[in-house]
Amino acid sequence: MPRRTIYHAVTERLEILDEHGNIDPELDPHLTAEQLLALYRTMVRMRLFDQKGLNLQRQGRMGTWGSLQGQEASQAGMALAMEPQDWLTPSFREHGLMEAIGVPMRQIYAFWRGDGRGAIYPPHVNCLPQAVPVGTQFLHATGIGLALKKRGERAAVVGCGGDGATSEGDFHEAMNFAGVFQTNTVFFIQNNQWAISLPFNRQTASETIAQKAHAYGIPGIQVDGNDALAVYVASREALERARSGGGPTLIECLTYRLRDHTTADDHTRYRSADEVAEWQKRDPIDRMFAFLAGSGVWNDEREAALRTAINQEVEAEVEKFEQMSPPPPSDIFDYFYEVMPWNLKEQREQLLTEVARC
Amino acid sequence: MPRRTIYHAVTERLEILDEHGNIDPELDPHLTAEQLLALYRTMVRMRLFDQKGLNLQRQGRMGTWGSLQGQEASQAGMALAMEPQDWLTPSFREHGLMEAIGVPMRQIYAFWRGDGRGAIYPPHVNCLPQAVPVGTQFLHATGIGLALKKRGERAAVVGCGGDGATSEGDFHEAMNFAGVFQTNTVFFIQNNQWAISLPFNRQTASETIAQKAHAYGIPGIQVDGNDALAVYVASREALERARSGGGPTLIECLTYRLRDHTTADDHTRYRSADEVAEWQKRDPIDRMFAFLAGSGVWNDEREAALRTAINQEVEAEVEKFEQMSPPPPSDIFDYFYEVMPWNLKEQREQLLTEVARC
Amino acid sequence: MLRTEPITGNDRRVAPAEVPKTTRMTLVQAVTRALYEEMERDPTVLVLGQDVGKDGGVFRATEGLYEAFGAERVIDTPLAESGITGTAIGLAVAGFRPVAEIQFMGFVYLALNQFFCHAARLRNRSRGRYNVPMVLRMPYGGGIRPPEHHSESYEALFVATPGIKVVIPSTPYDAKGMLASAIRDNDPVLFLEPKRIYRAFREEVPVEPYTIPLGKANVVRVGKDVTLISYGAMMRPTLEAADAVARDGVSAEVVDLRTLAPVDVETLTASVAKTGRAVVVHEAPKTGGFGGEVTALLNERVLMHLEAPVQRVGGFDVAFPPALLEDYYLPHRARVVEAIRRTLSY
């Protein structure tokens, strides 16, 4: 070999639960039944809460809605691995993960209806508001991870994004800074194989997203994103490394978006029904159900009870959501600066006068 | 091994001439004596032309000057591999490469003195003006490479940048687009190990730049950037691939900037004399001299004659450079739009009146 | 409220000289049609951007182009705005005429460095050897109740940057003719499409290609008491305000700027010199918005004719608010009417 190899590394993939719900005994993380059920409940809650969002939108009671269906294992697996002191910088499709770590559903519904108050989260939840400009929030995860590291906190930050988000320059800069400063950051990519109409193989020529970690000298791993156990194990490992000052990790969850990009989209324009059907067979919830049923801790009856209970919870949240008073017009101005400058004061006055007149 | 390997990342390094000028016979590209001497002459011309720029700057006859000394093998190796139909998108430190493919020295001197006319290149040279915003020109190389590919031209474009430039988001986006569209582009990184005061190991946590190619699914290679033969071989291979529609390549030349970043810099503030001395021993010109002298095609006498001839050439260029009339004030306006809008016409008139009055 | 009634009547003063066969189309259809015709005319015209191919664009502005011209000329790109713009610059330098789409103007900041530092400057930097005949087109403005970053109007930044033409049509007819001009222009053009009225109304548009020169405003209504100056989606509340004050006997002249850079200073000053009063309307925040530039031009050139301060009606100096509050933010008829009253009662 005349050319000398100077870099040699591999990218690995982790799968624990197969498509039929069979577990790899060697890799079994040995979660307690309680943990397993919590994981499952979280996934089902995501599905039903999300479906309600779609229904509300269809009924004209909601703005746009970007469904996460198909990605429940990814979001629930990460949620289970996170600890209360950890931070989250979500993109626009992480409402499942956000809800799982403590953001009330009604807030998320409100956000998507176009109510700024939807971004009010409970004080104990360290979560930035959803970021709409794709990929730009990764840098906040780098900065927060650097802050945590500087203060020596045993905490990590999870920076979320999709396959499309990895094409933005900010993803690159965030990964590179995180590598150089060894920040307490986990880059969590849900590769659902589509960025609106662009399939993954036109998004990048690299075979995986996980291998992009080689460009930054940090660990990267691909997991089966429809396998909640695999996601949990990889997330726990990466979070633990980050919390203990071991630096950043890139996690790629290979999963699939089962629905339209958002309610403004029509996915039949660009992808085949066959492809969707193929992935429907790999539904992350079905898989977990099969596993739990196989382990004897779950059955159809319990499932029915769970769904009833969650639907009640969702309906209760919807009720609160729909009872929210409209935001006052002054909200446009009131949170913009610590001290309101003269021009905003004048304009606020002008608007309130106008509103009073009508 | 419970986790399945899904990607093997291997990055290679190419060296042909060792530090003492000994050639690896297996890798010898078997250049003709004429080619070898042309390569050597080009390197020496770069050195003397560059040194003259530094001298002119010291004498106040020049603006800023960014020396390329130490990087002659990288730039000459690539220049030899380029063909007339190929394109170049240079950064600010490629004046050696530019001169080697046909840009007159006087133009480059003029550019650095702050004369817009310095960016006038001979019509047969496909070269964009030097780009100052670091890393942003890579995207032009992607676009030009895409244009060449669309037209089915047997031509490639060389996109240049330094180690620092690889940190910019535009580098990432350019590499990614080039990978997806399989453009006729060669990304040519001179890793001179410093970006002003930032050493390479603080620029990125990846061990090499070449391995960043794994993030884009394209070939990447590191070459000894002080070995003109290695650079030539890697460049020829990459250019050939690009010209024939085989897609982009990332080449990292591992080299060293022997001088200050620019004449506005003082490199002793941030790096040790020892380090510089160490690299001075690996001077690319000395190495090539040793090789040529060892092959019997070169000696001190010929060297002296060559230097005299080149110095004369440089002086002749300097003379033409210094005889350039000052650019007319109207130049500020005259090249900005195809059709000058009313505001520029008014302002041009205003300036010319003002100038006439003084 | 999102007003979707069509503007009644054709307010254009000057009808196209010879009107060939026409067909009724919306503004977004006119955009698509211009792209189609220019791609047909000139094989170097390319379209690139996110979802512009099979999907036909998130607003369907490129619908049918992929089917007509194929993936080589209608290029779905990875998700990167600087990448789209910089690649388009390379294509343009090397002989193509790329029309790059940014999905929403709220994401254009990511493209600014390429557009401002390179597209706008390469001709000058190379002393005329290289030029960048590209169009950067995108929907802008509010009114459709989307999430954050989908309603922005950043035109002032482009007007402040030399080397770029800034075009904002307000009608299907103008959209088609001006996009054709923008594509044929040998310098970079920013082409902003008022998404709020993409489908708000239809008008008769010639089916054959035609161009409308850039840099020429359109006096869409002749009047004598006050000049209303606007562009894009704000033409609708502006015209509604003109109607409203007409009922009180106020004769408003209405100027649709259409091109912001270079702005048609002659039409502007001629109108205000005649009426003595001016109101400029845009939806971008008032402070730092294009209204300041218009005011300054009028101040410099026709101050002696001004009988009252130029009134600026703009958005508020905050980020475009979430959907539930956007009606409070966007300038509407009543605000324009109030500004007209202010200038008349000065």
Add this chain to the structure above:
Amino acid sequence: MLRTEPITGNDRRVAPAEVPKTTRMTLVQAVTRALYEEMERDPTVLVLGQDVGKDGGVFRATEGLYEAFGAERVIDTPLAESGITGTAIGLAVAGFRPVAEIQFMGFVYLALNQFFCHAARLRNRSRGRYNVPMVLRMPYGGGIRPPEHHSESYEALFVATPGIKVVIPSTPYDAKGMLASAIRDNDPVLFLEPKRIYRAFREEVPVEPYTIPLGKANVVRVGKDVTLISYGAMMRPTLEAADAVARDGVSAEVVDLRTLAPVDVETLTASVAKTGRAVVVHEAPKTGGFGGEVTALLNERVLMHLEAPVQRVGGFDVAFPPALLEDYYLPHRARVVEAIRRTLSY
């Protein structure tokens, strides 16, 4: 020509109330001193950027900080402006007060998306829960004959963007006091340093920390015939012009804006209401520049007092030219004098 003579005399009308021990320093030294003092006062203050560490910054504005505070607080970053800004936002959200340096304003476009979409909006987006107490500081403007992209003045873009304070000092005294205020401010501040006068002159500056409130202009010379309005490096030709016309008996009032957003509209209007004439001077291109906003504010608020059009003296509407032509581009005393004459003879 690059003028390096100091402005003679101290034109500041109001001296700091109690002047403690002072020392003579240049503007760039005042910047360094403010950074040093604030880092000493508050352990959450961090400095980050390219070459800000060992090298002390390409203009030596961070000289000595690395030695004093170490690599944990004076952070050399990789070469990426969006990365610097976005990382600073994350640091700020999580409890630090980052002062991020962009090496030259010509490279700030790369940072705009982070600064405009996130730094400026996070407080509002989170309804006050998160704020971004960061400073983005950088040298701006012409006069030092560097290569392209090293002389730019893009302040108008920031003024057009809600959520950001824009500060441009013109003296060492102001630089120190306003940078301290900027760092202590709980919202993002753009701090622009006129590199042309980084070392042009020294003045007495208190050695103790002090602050100068943001949003307050400074009337540096009282007059009655015309108000000259400027900021940053353009204060020098403006003051020179005031001197020049004084010899002809014209009494010019000179306002140093110091903060462009929020601009001190009271001081501005009070001065122009008094003098009836105004000239605004900046080096950014005239079209779309901050002069338009100033003109519009004066037009709206004191039109009845205006005896002549507000005169804008700006750079030309082109990219900042290469070094050999920059003297033709930059506004200088004679151009300001001419504008004063124009307004007086109107």
